[in-house]
Amino acid sequence: MGIYIPFIITVSYMVIAVILGYSAGKGRNMDDAEEWGVGSRSMGPIMMYLLIGAGGVSAYTFMGSPGWAFSKGVPVLYVVIYLTYMAIVAWYFGPKVWELGKKYNHVTQSAAISDRYESKQLGGLASIVTSIGILAYAILQTTGAAYILNVMSYGLIPTWVGVFISLGVISIYLYKSGLKAIGVTNAFQGGLMLVVSWFVGLWATHQFTGGYSFRPIFERVKADIPEFMTLPGALGDMNVTFWTTSILISIFSIWQTHWIQWMGANSKKSIKRAATLLPTFYIVLIPMIVVGFIGIFMYPNLANPDTVAIQMAVDNMPVIVAGLLGAGTLAAAMSSSEPCIHATALSYSKDVLQPLLKWDDDTAGKWTRRLIFPIMVFIIAPISIMEPASLVYILLIGYGFIGQAFPAIVGMFFWPRATKQGTFWGLFGGFIVTVLFSFVYPHPLGVHAGIWGLLVNMSVFVTVSLMTKPASRETIERFFPDMVDELYEEDTPTNTIEAK
Amino acid sequence: MKATFRLPNTGKGWISLGLIIFVILLGSWPVIPLLNNETIILGMPILMTWSVIIIFLTTFIMWFINKIGGIK
Numbered sequence: 001m002g003i004y005i006p007f008i009i010t011v012s013y014m015v016i017a018v019i020l021g022y023s024a025g026k027g028r029n030m031d032d033a034e035e036w037g038v039g040s041r042s043m044g045p046i047m048m049y050l051l052i053g054a055g056g057v058s059a060y061t062f063m064g065s066p067g068w069a070f071s072k073g074v075p076v077l078y079v080v081i082y083l084t085y086m087a088i089v090a091w092y093f094g095p096k097v098w099e100l101g102k103k104y105n106h107v108t109q110s111a112a113i114s115d116r117y118e119s120k121q122l123g124g125l126a127s128i129v130t131s132i133g134i135l136a137y138a139i140l141q142t143t144g145a146a147y148i149l150n151v152m153s154y155g156l157i158p159t160w161v162g163v164f165i166s167l168g169v170i171s172i173y174l175y176k177s178g179l180k181a182i183g184v185t186n187a188f189q190g191g192l193m194l195v196v197s198w199f200v201g202l203w204a205t206h207q208f209t210g211g212y213s214f215r216p217i218f219e220r221v222k223a224d225i226p227e228f229m230t231l232p233g234a235l236g237d238m239n240v241t242f243w244t245t246s247i248l249i250s251i252f253s254i255w256q257t258h259w260i261q262w263m264g265a266n267s268k269k270s271i272k273r274a275a276t277l278l279p280t281f282y283i284v285l286i287p288m289i290v291v292g293f294i295g296i297f298m299y300p301n302l303a304n305p306d307t308v309a310i311q312m313a314v315d316n317m318p319v320i321v322a323g324l325l326g327a328g329t330l331a332a333a334m335s336s337s338e339p340c341i342h343a344t345a346l347s348y349s350k351d352v353l354q355p356l357l358k359w360d361d362d363t364a365g366k367w368t369r370r371l372i373f374p375i376m377v378f379i380i381a382p383i384s385i386m387e388p389a390s391l392v393y394i395l396l397i398g399y400g401f402i403g404q405a406f407p408a409i410v411g412m413f414f415w416p417r418a419t420k421q422g423t424f425w426g427l428f429g430g431f432i433v434t435v436l437f438s439f440v441y442p443h444p445l446g447v448h449a450g451i452w453g454l455l456v457n458m459s460v461f462v463t464v465s466l467m468t469k470p471a472s473r474e475t476i477e478r479f480f481p482d483m484v485d486e487l488y489e490e491d492t493p494t495n496t497i498e499a500k
Numbered sequence: 501m502k503a504t505f506r507l508p509n510t511g512k513g514w515i516s517l518g519l520i521i522f523v524i525l526l527g528s529w530p531v532i533p534l535l536n537n538e539t540i541i542l543g544m545p546i547l548m549t550w551s552v553i554i555i556f557l558t559t560f561i562m563w564f565i566n567k568i569g570g571i572k
Contacts (some may be wrong), residue, residue, distance in 0.1 A: 077547050079556075084555050086556070215543035221540050230536050240533050240536065243528070275562065276562040276563050279555040414506045415506070417503035417504075470501070489501075
């Protein structure tokens with residue numbers, strides 16, 4: 001019976017998440033897309049901090065990051081740095097996005113793109129293509145959740161059942177409470193992750209060294225395997241150029257999920273405050289990375305590096321600690337997959353189906369939350385169960401593409417002269433180059449494929465924009481009230497003559 | 501028809517932009533090679549200690565820019 005205590009703890013976490021998430025939307029009309037989609041823009045700074053922080057910290061924290069430390073060493077730290085810099089993006093763009101959304105009633109990134117470039121097709125296209133990356137991310141997290149349930153139940157729960165359990169749990173509260181549920185469950189999951197990460201990290205350190213200092217671990221790494229202490233790492237695949245460009249492409253990737261989360265804030269100030277403190281959340285990665293370094297000595301022949309922390313907990317730690325790690329990993333996986341499912345349902349409904357089927361707002365509102373079921377049943381569950389090797393490729397393409405949407409954002413906040421043709425062809429060119437340099441000729445000169453894509457994208461974006469007609473004066477006035485006269489200055493006399 | 505990009509229009513705005521670029525450079529190409537060695541500082545590899553410093557420095561810089569009102 002004792003061996004099932006970790007499993008019982010893991011399942012208890014799921015029960016608490018359902019209760020919290022289900023009751024988050026009490027007394028609210030969730031058939032309203034605004035209410036279900038962005039929680040009526042009602043979240044304060046603490047909720048925003050945990051919402052964005054826990055959303056950013058995925059199953060990778062408890063599986064991938066110790067796994068990378070175990071197999072590569074310090075290159076894993078690029079994740080800590082890029083997550084930190086992504087907080088700058090939230091801090092700078094978040095309040096601006098929120099203000100635009102509130103003023104002009106955009107809920108999603110695609111809606112803002114449609115509005116700025118006067119093209120519903122461009123918005124719909126952005127919605128569909130960026131959803132590839134977002135859904136691939138949700139699938140990876142669901143696979144991680146199913147793996148945890150399988151390990152914690154000692155194989156009693158097969159992967160396919162684990163997939164349906166984790167998606168089933170998410171669907172209950174996501175359908176009922178929308179972004180409110182994500183906010184409340186992420187607050188709980190975020191707190192749990194912070195505690196579990198330090199607890200497990202310090203426990204493993206004490207077990208390995210007899211104390212709580214990390215120094216003896218790294219003294220030994222330095223003496224026995226110094227290549228783990230510096231770039232390019234033990235596998236020799238992360239030099240300084242690749243480190244830098246991987247960080248840069250992450251900064252340029254503004255996810256649909258982030259956009260919608262920013263919309264859920266109750267004010268610009270809440271986003272700014274939350275984002276200012278956001279980097280501190282990512283300290284959660286450090287103890288788990290240390291666990292990965294310890295694993296190098298404890299499991300020299302481990303087949304799958306990603307399982308190093310779980311393996312260590314199950315083999316050497318008290319059942320309660322192992323159970324907490326199971327719950328923490330599951331929390332990390334679920335807190336990252338649920339915003340992806342939510343954002344995809346919301347964007348498909350508002351940006352693709354509503355314009356296509358001429359739905360009114362009431363119909364779109366009703367269908368928005370119902371869409372989570374077909375997305376889960378027909379896309380996420382089957383692909384998660386198949387666990388295709390190509391999933392990582394889909395994700396890579398998705399990441400590459402999300403980064404390619406950055407010029408569209410530049411045209412929204414910095415450059416009134418940007419046009420829909422420039423945005424479309426830039427996006428297209430950048431996407432092709434990213435795919436080419438991801439798979440056919442990987443990362444030339446050690447520069448990340450996404451950065452090559454972005455260089456081509458930006459050049460095409462600017463060139464084609466200068467050759468084509470900008471958006472109407474009325475639209476430019478809404479997005480760039482202080483620059484509209486400058487853009488149309490030469491047109492003004494012409495228009496006046498025509499008027500005569 | 502002018503095609504200018506929006507740039508900071510105050511001294512504080514330029515200082516803020518400079519600080520953000522500075523903190524990004526601290527975590528990437530020009531600085532990381534200088535720290536790419538096996539030194540252990542505060543019980544951790546220097547790159548790990550540096551990552552933790554960047555976490556707090558980034559938060560501090562955003563707080564500072566909020567304080568001076570550098571970015572509206």
